Amino acid sequence: MKRSRLFTMLAATMALVCAFALAACGGSPASDEPADSGSAAASGADNSADITELIVGFDQAYPPYGFVGDDGEFTGFDLDLAAEVSQRCGWEVTYEPIDWDAKDTLLDSGAISCIWNGFTMEGREDDYTFSEPYMLNGQVVVVKADSGIESFDDLAGKTVITQVDSAALDVLEGDQADLAATFASLEQIGEYNTAFMQLESGAVDAVACDLSIAEYQMAANPDAYAQLPDMLSEEHYAVGFKKGNQQLADKVTETLREMDVDGTIEELCNKYAEYGISYDNWVLE
Incomplete structure (x- = not known):
């Protein structure tokens, strides 16, 4: 036990001596600041662009x-x-x-x-x-071209779908919550392609989505869909x-x-x- 304890004390002493020696080799004056105070992490430096x-x-x-x-x-x-x-x-x-x-x-x-x-x-x-x-963007509502839905007022009692955790959902739960309250339901789905498949099948009456998504779907199916004239919101990418x-x-x-x-x-x-x-x-x- 004594030998072991002596060995431990000697090791601790040597570690302390080495620490002082390393500090001396650094050529820095003594300071009350932590040893790594000049590092990027300690100084708050932003090196996020240093990537490959x-x-x-x-x-x-x-x-x-x-x-x-x-x-x-x-x-x-x-x-x-x-x-x-x-x-x-x-x-x-x-x-x-x-x-x-x-x-x-x-x-x-x-x-x-x-x-x-x-x-x-x-x-x-x-x-x-x-x-x-x-890029300029906005949140809009798309319906089937022959649906007879021509304004936000016509969405009363209708089923509207949007993507989960989307900007359209944020708007309909925020600034346009009063409008959403008139819907029969506001559904959420994992991605917009399936949302438009549901619109096409008649499972839902409208899709709330980004302007870019609406433009893409209408460009691909020019006779199938119509965008309501008013925007839910205007924003940017x-x-x-x-x-x-x-x-x-x-x-x-x-x-x-x-x-x-x-x-x-x-x-x-x-x-x-x-x-x-x-x-x-x-x-x-």
């Missing part, structure tokens, strides 16, 4: 911003934006289709770098660090990052601006024009 891979979290059933193309590959306006930004910044881009309900957990854990998928920023400013807004990742958000914003100046943005808008994307709705200058 941009992992883009997106809903793979959200055309035209992110979806599975006819060739089985991921495609979409936002995914193309992310790929071009990554190439210019020297990052590898990875597309990560996510469960929309799990987006916050995935972002906070670092499993994804950002949410880039027609992501509405209004009402979410306290939860994410955003790039500057780049931005890229959402983990709270505090301002440097990464600024880098993406700066690169998007460069892409607009050299004409790349307009080219991508034209590429997806048949899906309802318009350069007129680009707002980042």
